Amino acid sequence: MEKDEDFLNKVSQLFIINGAKTVTMDDIAKELRISKKTLYQNYTNKENLLEETLTYSIEKVLNKMRNLDEKIENAVERMFARDEEIERASKTNDSILLRQLVKYYPQIFNKHMLYFSEKLSEILVHNVEKGRAQGLYRNDFDAHLYSKLYFQMTMTYDNSPYLDTTQISRNKYQQESLLFYMNAITTEKGKGILKELQRS
Structure with a gap:
C-alpha cells in the first residue's frame, strides 16, 4: 500500500464525514x-x-496559501484573495471531525493546531514584510504577535463564550475579523486599496 495523496485524501474525507472517534x-x-x-x-x-x-490536510491548505502569495504581488489584495480549498478547510471547523478531535484526541488536536x-503565522509575517516594502503596512507593530492575534480571532467562531453564532454567520465573522486586522496594520496608502477592494 502506497502512502499517496489519493489514499490520504480518501481517509481525510472519511474522518471529516464520520468523525475521528467514529471511524475504525x-x-x-x-x-x-x-x-x-x-x-x-x-x-x-x-x-x-x-x-x-x-x-497532510494542513500542508495542503498551507501550500495553497503559499501559492497565492507567489501569484498575487499586492500584499493587501493577497489578503482578500479567496480560494475554494481554504474556504472548505475553514468550514471543517464546525465538523464532527473537529468536535471529536477536541473531545477524544485533545493532544493530537492541540499539537496540530499549534x-x-x-506555519500560518510565517505566511502572514511574509505578507507583512511584503506589504511594508510596498508602503501598504505600518512599520510600528510586531508582525509575529499580530499574526497570532489574527489567527486566534479567526479560530474562535465555534468556541467563544462571547459570540452568539445565531446572530452572525461564519462568513460574516471571518470577513469582519479580516477587516479588523487589515485596518489595524495598513498605512493610508494601504487603506486606499482596502476601500477599493470593499467597493468591488
Whole structure:
C-alpha cells in the first residue's frame, strides 16, 4: 500500500464525514478496499493514521496559501484573495471531525493546531514584510504577535463564550475579523486599496 495523496485524501474525507472517534481501522480498510493487515503494516494504530492525515490536510491548505502569495504581488489584495480549498478547510471547523478531535484526541488536536498556527503565522509575517516594502503596512507593530492575534480571532467562531453564532454567520465573522486586522496594520496608502477592494 502506497502512502499517496489519493489514499490520504480518501481517509481525510472519511474522518471529516464520520468523525475521528467514529471511524475504525476496519471502516478504513473496507472503504479503501485494502486488507486490515496491510493497513496495520503502514500504521501501528488509528492515532498514527489520524496524525498523518491531519498533517497532510494542513500542508495542503498551507501550500495553497503559499501559492497565492507567489501569484498575487499586492500584499493587501493577497489578503482578500479567496480560494475554494481554504474556504472548505475553514468550514471543517464546525465538523464532527473537529468536535471529536477536541473531545477524544485533545493532544493530537492541540499539537496540530499549534503547528498550523506557527506555519500560518510565517505566511502572514511574509505578507507583512511584503506589504511594508510596498508602503501598504505600518512599520510600528510586531508582525509575529499580530499574526497570532489574527489567527486566534479567526479560530474562535465555534468556541467563544462571547459570540452568539445565531446572530452572525461564519462568513460574516471571518470577513469582519479580516477587516479588523487589515485596518489595524495598513498605512493610508494601504487603506486606499482596502476601500477599493470593499467597493468591488
